[in-house]
Amino acid sequence: MINKKDALVVVDVQNDFLSDGSLPVPNGEAVIPVLNYYIKAFKKRQAKIFATRDWHPLNHMSFREFGGMWPPHCIRDTKGAKFHSNLVLPKNSIIISKATEPDQEAYSGFEGTNLLKKLEKFKVIRLFIGGLATDYCVKNTVLDALKCGFRTFFLWDGSRGINANACDIEKSIELMEEYGAKKVILSNFYFWMV
Secondary structure, three states, X not given: OOOOOEEEEEEOOEHHHOOOOXXXXXXXXXXXXXXXXXXXXXXXXXXXXXXXXXXEOOOOOOEHHHOOOEOOOOEOOOHHHOEOOOOOOOOOOEEEEEOOOOOOOOOOOOOOOOHHXXXXXXXXXEEEEEEEOHHHHHHHHHHHHHHXXXXXXXXXXXXXXXXXXXXXXXXXHHHHHHXXXXXXXXXXXXXXXX
């Protein structure tokens, strides 16, 4: 059963990663209703809800013009950096901004943020992680959660990937499972949520 020692981490469900954005994840919108269900269940059980976001400066190193591999995206305080309007985050959700400095990349919600300190403060034991994109920010957040010692669940039905290279999504899921994450969908633990 979901309880106060659990936390949901919604990864980067931002406008620029959706269909009208500058770096769209194929079928990214499909995660929103699924994640909303998870959010509702975690809120009902008074478990913590975190939402990570890319919060880049204009000259971020991940952008092609500065030597990175991506088009400009999720530039702080722009429409593209906002969470999608259909994502129903409670007012008390804890927002984690990452990759906020020009010369620091961060695919993981733990990298260069206070996510770990917040989780420790709330005595969280289990993390449930999903969002965008499976093969980048979700994967890295899951792997760092495992390194930090959390029992970690990858929300397969609440995640979508880019697949920049053939089989990236599949390999990412295999890697997460290899390191100890459990791949789940709503029906796997629906009884925990009711």
